[in-house]
Amino acid sequence: xxxxAEKIRVGVLTGGGDCPGLNAAIRAVSKSLMLNGDxxxxxxHQGFLGLxxxxxxxxxxxxxxxxxxxxxxxxxxxxxxNPFNYRGKDVSNEVMAYYQELGLDxxxxxxxxxxxxxxxxxxxxxxxxxxIPKTIDNDLLxxxxxxxxxxxxxxxxxxxxxxxxxxxxxxxxxxxxxMGRYAGWIALHAGIxxxxxxxxxxxxxxxxxxxxDACHRRMSEQQFxxxxxxxxxxxxxxxxxxxxxxEDSPDPNRLGGIGNVVKxxxxxxxxxxxxxxxxxxxxxGGSPTAFDRVFATNLGAYAASLVAKKCFGQAxxxxxxxxxxxxxxxxAHKSKLVEPNTLELKTALSMGICFGTxxxxxxxxxx
Numbered sequence: 001x002x003x004x005a006e007k008i009r010v011g012v013l014t015g016g017g018d019c020p021g022l023n024a025a026i027r028a029v030s031k032s033l034m035l036n037g038d039x040x041x042x043x044x045h046q047g048f049l050g051l052x053x054x055x056x057x058x059x060x061x062x063x064x065x066x067x068x069x070x071x072x073x074x075x076x077x078x079x080x081x082n083p084f085n086y087r088g089k090d091v092s093n094e095v096m097a098y099y100q101e102l103g104l105d106x107x108x109x110x111x112x113x114x115x116x117x118x119x120x121x122x123x124x125x126x127x128x129x130x131x132i133p134k135t136i137d138n139d140l141l142x143x144x145x146x147x148x149x150x151x152x153x154x155x156x157x158x159x160x161x162x163x164x165x166x167x168x169x170x171x172x173x174x175x176x177x178x179m180g181r182y183a184g185w186i187a188l189h190a191g192i193x194x195x196x197x198x199x200x201x202x203x204x205x206x207x208x209x210x211x212x213d214a215c216h217r218r219m220s221e222q223q224f225x226x227x228x229x230x231x232x233x234x235x236x237x238x239x240x241x242x243x244x245x246x247e248d249s250p251d252p253n254r255l256g257g258i259g260n261v262v263k264x265x266x267x268x269x270x271x272x273x274x275x276x277x278x279x280x281x282x283x284x285g286g287s288p289t290a291f292d293r294v295f296a297t298n299l300g301a302y303a304a305s306l307v308a309k310k311c312f313g314q315a316x317x318x319x320x321x322x323x324x325x326x327x328x329x330x331x332a333h334k335s336k337l338v339e340p341n342t343l344e345l346k347t348a349l350s351m352g353i354c355f356g357t358x359x360x361x362x363x364x365x366x367x
Contacts, residue, residue, distance in 0.1 A: 007038040010307055011056070011099070011107040014073040015047030015081070015115030019136045019148030020288030021296035022073040025110050028300025029132075029307075030064040037308055042102055043074075047111070048118055049081035051095040056102065068293055071286045079114065084121060096125050106130060106307050110300075113140050113335055116315060120332035123313055130303050131315035131328050134296070136283055139183035141334035142326050143317035147296040152179070152283045153190045159279055160194025160226060167224035167275075173215050173266060175227045175276040177259030179283050184338045186283070187230035191353070192344060197225045198354045200262065202232030202240075203338045206356025208265045214354035215272060225272075229262055231255040236357070256280075298323050 012029055014022045026043075033039035041059045044050040067074055083092040099107065106128035109119040112135035119129040133140045136152035156178050167174040180186040184201030191199035197218045200206045211227070218225040232255050234240050243256035256278065263276040288296070299316045302323045306314055314325040338345055340360050349355070 008033075008105040008307070009040045009042065009103050011042045011044050011102065011104045012059075012075070013044035013047050013050060013107065013109055013111075014075050014077045014134075015109060015111035015118070016077060016079045017112065017135070018072050018077050018284050019134055020071050020151040020284070020286060021147040021292040022077075022110060022134060023067040023070045024288060024293045024296035025132055025134065025147065025300040025303075026059075026074060027064045027067055028297040029108050029110075029304050030059050031061065032301045032304035033307065034061055034064075036304075039308075042104065044107075046076040046078045047081055047115065048083055048095070049078040050076075051098055052081055052083060052086055052091055054098050068297075069287050071288065082118060084118075092122065092125060095122065096127060099127055104128075106310070106312055108132060108303055108307065110134055112137065112146070113331070113333070116140070116328065117332040120328045123328060128310075128312035129328060130306050130312060131331065132299050132303050133315060133317065133331070136186065137180050137183055138185040139181065139335050139337070140331060141336045142315065142331040143319065144321075145295070145318050147292045147299065148284075148288070149185065149189075150291040150295070151286070151289045152186055153193065154289055155283050155286070156186060156190035156228075156279060157193040159277070159282075160190060160196065160228065163277060164195070164224070164226060167226065168222075170273065171219070171223040173219070173225045173227060173272045173274045175229060175259050175263055175266075175274065177229045177231055177256070177276065177278040179280070180230045180232060181255060182232045182335060182337070184230040184232070187228045187233075188338055188342075188344050188348070191228035192348050192351075194228070195226065196228040196353065198227040198356065199348065200227070200229045200233040200258075200356050201338055202230050202234065204355055204357050204360055205234050205236040205238075207236050207358075208269055210354060210356045210358060211262070212266060212269045215266065215270070219272065227262065229259050231258060233258050233262075233356075235261075235265075 138149040
C-alpha cells in the first residue's frame with residue numbers, strides 16, 4: 001500500500017480495555033506515517049481521557065521501536081472517559097477544541113465498540129477519525145476478527161488444559177469463567193480448543209438440568225468434567241450477573257461471577273465436587289501471539305494509508321481474509337454475537353458439546 005503523505009499532523013489513541021497487540025498497532029500507524037510522509041504523530045494519553053484532560057506528546061520513531069512484543073499500551077487507556085458524559089457533564093466541545101489546538105488533521109482511534117462509537121460521535125462534530133478495531137471479545141460488527149482475540153483464547157485454552165489435570169486428579173467438575181461481556185466468542189473458541197464438555201454462552205440462556213445431565217454423562221465416563229462459562233451467560237428466565245456498575249462508563253455494567261453461580265447450582269442439584277475459577281484480567285495481559293502481532297501491524301499500516309489519503313470516517317476491518325475499510329457509522333453502537341449458524345457453534349454441537357439448552361434457535365439481544 002502506498003502512503004506518500006503531504007505534511008500532516010495526526011493523533012493516535014488507545015481506548016477502552018487494554019489488550020495484547022495495541023503497541024503493535026501504534027507502532028505500525030506511527031512508523032508507516034513517519035517513514036512514508038512528512039508526518040508528526042501525536043500520542044494521546046489514556047484514550048479519550050487524554051483529550052478531556054489535555055494530555056498528549058509527540059511520538060518519535062524511537063518511541064515506537066522495541067514495542068512490538070509488549071503487552072498493554074505505551075499510551076495508556078481508559079474505559080471511563082466518555083466525552084459526552086464525563087462525571088455527569090458533556091465535555092465534547094472542550095475535547096473538540098483541544099483537538100483543534102493540537103492542529104490535528106486526523107485522529108486514529110484504536111479501540112473496541114465503545115471507543116469506535118465515541119469516535120463516530122466525535123466525527124459528527126467535525127473530528128476526522130479512522131478506527132482500528134481491537135478487543136479480546138471479538139464482538140465488533142463489520143469485521144471478521146479483532147486483534148487481541150487470538151491471544152486471549154490462547155491464554156484461556158492454556159488455563160483449561162491446566163484445570164483438566166487437577167480435575168482428573170480429584171474427579172471434580174472444573175468451571176472456568178471467561179471474559180467477553182455480552183458475546184460468547186472467547187468461551188466458544190477456547191472451549192472447543194480446550195475440549196470442554198459444557199460451554200455456556202450469553203446468546204443462549206442455559207437450563208441447569210441440561211448442564212447437570214451433561215456433567216453426569218462425562219463424570220460417569222471419565223470421572224471429571226470441564227465447564228466453560230462466558231461472563232455474560234445467564235440462566236433461562238434470570239438476569240445477567242453484574243459485578244459492579246460504573247455510571248460514567250460507555251458500558252456501565254461490569255459483568256462477572258456467573259462461574260460461582262453455576263458452581264452453586266451444580267452443587268445443589270448433584271453430588272459433584274465442583275471448583276470454579278474466574279480467569280479475569282489474565283486474558284488481557286502479556287505478550288501478543290504472533291498472529292495478533294502481524295494482524296495488528298496490518299491494520300495499523302492500512303489505517304496509515306487511509307490517513308495519508310485523507311479518507312476519514314472509516315474503520316479498518318478484516319473481511320474474507322482481506323484488510324479493507326467500511327464507514328465508521330456502520331460499526332458504531334453495534335455488536336457481533338454468536339448466532340445459531342456460526343460455524344464453530346455448529347461444529348461444537350456436532351461433537352456433542354452441551355450449551356445448556358436443547359433448543360438453540362435465536363440468540364437474545366444485548367440488553
